[in-house]
Amino acid sequence: AVHYNGKRAYELARNGIAIDLQPKDVRIDYITILSVDLPYVWFEVGCSSGTYIRTLAADLGKSLGIGAHLTSLRRIKSGPLHVDDALTLEQIAHHLSSNTIEEVIISLRNALKGMIEVEISDELAKKIRNGYQPNWEELSQEHISSFNPHDYLKIITGEELVAILRKDEKGYNIIKVFT
Numbered sequence: 001a002v003h004y005n006g007k008r009a010y011e012l013a014r015n016g017i018a019i020d021l022q023p024k025d026v027r028i029d030y031i032t033i034l035s036v037d038l039p040y041v042w043f044e045v046g047c048s049s050g051t052y053i054r055t056l057a058a059d060l061g062k063s064l065g066i067g068a069h070l071t072s073l074r075r076i077k078s079g080p081l082h083v084d085d086a087l088t089l090e091q092i093a094h095h096l097s098s099n100t101i102e103e104v105i106i107s108l109r110n111a112l113k114g115m116i117e118v119e120i121s122d123e124l125a126k127k128i129r130n131g132y133q134p135n136w137e138e139l140s141q142e143h144i145s146s147f148n149p150h151d152y153l154k155i156i157t158g159e160e161l162v163a164i165l166r167k168d169e170k171g172y173n174i175i176k177v178f179t
Contacts, residue, residue: 002052026051040071080113081106108161108178115154115164125157129179136171 002009004019012019029046036042045053054070061068076083087095087104095101109117118139120128128134139155152175155163164175 024050028056041068044076081111107159109154109156109159112152112154112161112164115152117154117156120155120157120162122157125155125160125162128155128163128174129177133174139165 002021004012004021009019009021027048028051029048030044032044034042034044045051045056047053047056053073057068057070074083091104092101095104120134120139124132124134124138139153151167153165153167153172154161155165161178163177165172166175
């Protein structure tokens with residue numbers, strides 16, 4: 001959520017407090033109208049991370065001179081994951097009862113395929129899992145040279161996901177450690 005003076009902007013808005021948020025650049029790849037039953041319009045949006053769809057709907061309504069807001073919102077894709085590939089509760093129950101759940105669960109490593117991957121030793125993985133902050137040289141490998149600020153990096157040992165890092169101007173921050 002966007003914060004304003006340490007408070008969530010939507011909480012301030014719900015309490016009737018007007019704030020002036022700075023616009024931010026987003027990328028809209030497509031908007032497809034799926035169905036119209038006035039006053040309702042169902043649409044699908046392909047967009048960059050950080051796009052506020054509720055704001056997009058309000059802005060579209062404003063530009064049309066009619067106003068608009070969302071009555072529902074459903075994320076159908078995030079990175080490489082798509083809702084069409086999800087399992088139903090019944091399918092999960094079936095796989096659990098037939099001991100085949102391992103065949104259909106996507107590992108964290110594979111779920112994050114788009115991230116640059118750095119292989120580390122089991123020894124360094126254990127240290128990171130115990131709170132150690134490795135220096136950049138301990139992680140550096142040839143392909144990290146293309147690692148841009150604000151990109152994420154996954155640290156692995158063998159087939160195990162150890163941590164997710166995010167690079168910044170000063171180095172990097174550990175976002176999440178997996179035990």
